[in-house]
Amino acid sequence: MSEHWAVIGAGMAGLAAARRLSDAGRSVTVFDKSRGLGGRMATRRAGGFRFDHGAQYFTARSPRFVALVENLMAGGLVARWGEDHVGVPGMSAPARVLAPQATIVTDITVSSLTRGTHGWSVSTTEGLVATDGNGAFSGIVVAVPAPQAVPLLISAGCTWDGAARATYAPCWALMLGFPARTTLSEGRLRPDDSTIAWIARDSSKPGRDASGDAIVVHATPAWSREHLEATPEWAAAALQARFRELTGETADPSFSAVHRWRYALVEQPAGETFFWDPSARLGACGDWCIGPRVEAAFDSGDSLAGAIIGLNAAR
Numbered sequence: 001m002s003e004h005w006a007v008i009g010a011g012m013a014g015l016a017a018a019r020r021l022s023d024a025g026r027s028v029t030v031f032d033k034s035r036g037l038g039g040r041m042a043t044r045r046a047g048g049f050r051f052d053h054g055a056q057y058f059t060a061r062s063p064r065f066v067a068l069v070e071n072l073m074a075g076g077l078v079a080r081w082g083e084d085h086v087g088v089p090g091m092s093a094p095a096r097v098l099a100p101q102a103t104i105v106t107d108i109t110v111s112s113l114t115r116g117t118h119g120w121s122v123s124t125t126e127g128l129v130a131t132d133g134n135g136a137f138s139g140i141v142v143a144v145p146a147p148q149a150v151p152l153l154i155s156a157g158c159t160w161d162g163a164a165r166a167t168y169a170p171c172w173a174l175m176l177g178f179p180a181r182t183t184l185s186e187g188r189l190r191p192d193d194s195t196i197a198w199i200a201r202d203s204s205k206p207g208r209d210a211s212g213d214a215i216v217v218h219a220t221p222a223w224s225r226e227h228l229e230a231t232p233e234w235a236a237a238a239l240q241a242r243f244r245e246l247t248g249e250t251a252d253p254s255f256s257a258v259h260r261w262r263y264a265l266v267e268q269p270a271g272e273t274f275f276w277d278p279s280a281r282l283g284a285c286g287d288w289c290i291g292p293r294v295e296a297a298f299d300s301g302d303s304l305a306g307a308i309i310g311l312n313a314a315r
């Protein structure tokens with residue numbers, strides 16, 4: 001019978017691991033606490049607009065990621081935005097096709113991982129998740145941000161200094177929808193400002209509706225940290241006021257919302273590509289192993305799966 005692996009987290013790292021394990025003939029079940037896939041490669045459809053409120057674009061430099069991105073471009077799910085790449089019609093689009101053979105279980109917040117005589121079990125605070133193979137998983141891949149990975153690793157009886165060392169900057173993201181084009185001419189702006197780090201006209205990305213403007217504003221790490229516990233209403237008003245001051249835009253948006261990313265961009269990475277305990281058959285991966293990029297998340301998850309396959313091949 002083929003091995004059955006559980007992957008916790010359906011962001012780029014988890015899906016990259018699931019993809020490579022599936023390609024090597026393993027059964028894979030991916031668990032995620034959200035309804036959608038892609039993690040911080042996120043797209044929100046609201047008010048008639050589409051916002052990439054997490055990752056804005058990504059680079060593709062390492063050979064295996066370049067090969068994947070070329071494949072996705074051929075399928076129309078990724079396109080160039082200047083020198084960089086974006087998902088089409090939104091940043092979350094590639095996630096849906098990354099691991100087509102894997103079983104995906106969403107809306108499940110995993111709280112503990114335990115190993116019994118038949119294999120690994122995945123549980124929430126309400127108990128064992130009712131899904132095929134649970135209780136007999138051959139191994140586990142933890143692919144969630146480091147602060148969320150640490151308690152899962154502890155529940156599994158593993159500790160790794162790298163996960164405890166890794167830190168993230170938070171980010172408040174403001175989404176503004178304008179039914180008509182704004183006066184902004186640039187697709188992206190990086191103001192030299194203590195409040196706002198980034199302004200993107202998402203409607204300037206390929207494959208988007210460009211009849212109006214969907215604008216995403218990211219606060220700086222310092223501002224986001226200082227106001228981490230502010231109410232969404234306060235953060236939205238403060239960021240919108242600063243956006244107006246910086247851009248001179250006077251039109252009122254027909255849609256406005258904020259999202260707080262508590263773990264947005266890796267500040268201090270673990271400094272190793274992945275964590276892997278071959279005797280426990282448990283690994284961990286994510287951007288936090290390498291650095292604050294979609295590509296780093298891919299490299300981490302893909303390399304961990306390569307190590308898992310290599311271990312079995314060596315037996």
Ligand SMILES: Cc1cc2nc3c(=O)[nH]c(=O)nc-3n(C[C@H](O)[C@H](O)[C@H](O)COP(=O)(O)OP(=O)(O)OC[C@H]3O[C@@H](n4cnc5c(N)ncnc54)[C@H](O)[C@@H]3O)c2cc1C
Nearest residue numbers: 009011012013032033039040055056110286287293294297
């Ligand atoms: C505001 C912002 C801007 C960014 N800009 C860029 C950019 O321009 N370019 C770039 O390359 N990168 C950017 N990034 C970083 C990039 O998004 C990440 O590096 C990458 O997407 C991380 O992928 P990951 O798989 O490691 O983690 P994630 O995408 O965070 O995936 C982890 C998944 O685990 C799930 N999860 C967490 N805990 C549990 C649990 N207990 N049980 C089940 N599921 C769980 C989450 O729901 C999530 O889906 C940005 C990120 C943010 C937030």
